[in-house]
Amino acid sequence: MWFLLSFVPDWFINYFVHIIFSVGVTGIIVGAFLSKVPFVNQYGVLIKIVSNILFVVGLFLEGGLQTELAWREKVADLQKKIEIAQQQSKETNAKIEQKVVEKVKNIKDNVNANRQTIENNRASINAECKLSDTAWLLYNSASQNALARSTNSSTGTSK
């Protein structure tokens, strides 16, 4: 039942509870006064009974209201913090993404520059050495994290 209160605006609950409590307190005072006045003292007793009920109900609701408002404040505070955190998270992601993209670009640039240098020196590099089948096999096994098959066919030459 109490969860239904979350759909009611704060100001309405505030007024409603304060009015019940105020009517209860006023009624007790008025009832006490009227019960001493002759001719109307029978109304005073009735007012006192009703006012006492309103006072007790009002007091209970005042307590509930303060708790409800305290929780609402906490929820609002937490929601604000979550919104800020989500924003920070997005900004951090954007920064990380930008950093990664820039670094990858630099890495690719360096790879391309090295490729160009290798291409320019192709003749001189290859004049010095040629890979044997074993070397080729071992190299591929290492790069693929596989075990090299046993081979002794060193057909390649190296100067």
Add this chain to the structure above:
Amino acid sequence: MPWPEAPIVLLEPASNLKPLPEDKKTLTDLIENANENFGTYYQIKNKYEAWQEWYNSQKKIYESVK
């Protein structure tokens, strides 16, 4: 608090190292292949470090909400 989204670049699959084709057995082929594979390694290392940075920063943000 909803689970934070990771940057899209970090969700891309890591590429494999390329083997040396059978018809390429010169030293330059080897160096070219190594050059390319080293590039791949550095890209993956870069993303790995970015994941660490992402985790640490998201953890800090999450803890600030409590």
